[in-house]
Amino acid sequence: MSKFNKGKKKSQPAINTASLPDIVFMLLFFFMVATVMREVELKVDVSAKDLPAATEIKKLEKKSLVSYIYVGKPRQQYVTMYGTEPRIQLNSSFASVTDIREYIIAEREQRDEAEIPYMTTSLKVHKDTKMGIVTDIKQELRKASALKINYSSRKLY
C-alpha cells in the first residue's frame, strides 16, 4: 500500500508495462526503415522551402535512378571561397556547367544498361536563381542526351 492511496478502500492493480518495450520497438523499427539519411552534404542553399511551388506535380519514382543537380547560392561557410552567385553542386562538390556531362556519364556507368533510359535528372534549383544557368544546364543535359528531367518543386496547397 503506497501512502498516497490511504484514503481509498480498494487499490487499483498496477498496469502491466511489460509490452511497452515491444510497442516502442515497433515504432523504432518503423522509423528506422522509413528514415533516409542524406548522403550528400548540401553546399548550396536549396532547402525544401527554397524550391518553387507548383500544383501539377508528380512524385519522383525509382529514387535509385535519379541523379540530382543542385543550384543555388553557396552556403554561408563557402561564401568567402565561392562568392554569392548561384553555383552548381554535383555529388558533394561545386562544379561548373561543363562538368555535367561527365557527371551524367559517371551516373550511367553505375547503373544497369537496361535501366539507363529510365534515368531521370532532378533539378533542385533555388527559386530566385536566374534562368541563364538553368538554360546552360539544360543544354548540357541535351548534349549528354539525358532528356528526362524533373523540376523539383514542392506542393502548393
Next chain:
Amino acid sequence: MARRVAPEINGGSLADIAFLLLIFFLVTTTMDVDTGIARKLPPMPEEPKEKVDIDIKKRNVCVVLINSQDQILFRNRPMNVDNLREAAKEFIKNEFDDEDLPEKEYKFIPELNKEVGIPKGVISLQNDRGTSYGVYILVQNELVAAFNEVRDEAAMKYFGKPKFDDLTEYEQEGIKTLYPQRISEAEPKNIGGN
C-alpha cells in the same frame, strides 16, 4: 538443486533504451517525398548548322515569352500569371474554330469511338537568361495545369467521369491523342538583355 539459479536481469530499462533510439530516429527522419514537374527535353539536333525549317503556321503556335523583368507575353499580349491558364486552355481547345487559334485535323479515334477534331497547336515557352526560375516554374505549372484541365473536361465529355486520372488506361490514351501535351521549351535566346 545443483547450483543456484542466476538472478533474472531486470528488463525495466529496455523501454528507456528503445525510447532513446526512437526519439533519435524521430528527430533525424525527413519524410520528404521528391516531387516536381516532369518534362522531357528535345534531343540535340545531329547537325547543328542544318536548321530544318518546319513549316508551322502562325495560328498553330502560341509563344509564351518571359522577359528578364519576369513579365509575361502571351501571343504578343502582356498577361498576368493568373489569366495564363484560361488563355492557354482557350488556345489548346479552340472550341469555336476560331481563325486565330490552331487548326484541327479531323480523325477517327477508336478509343473515343468518334470522329473528332484534333487541334494542332504547340505552346512554345521562351525565356530570357535573366528570368527568375520561380516565375519560370510558375508559368510551366500553369501550362501543365491548362492541359490537365482540358483533359479533365474531355474525360467528362466523352466518358462521364470528372477526372482524367479516373479513366482506364485505354480511355486515357484516347484523350491523350486528342490533346497531346505539346509544350516546347525553346532554345536559349537573349531577349531584352540581362
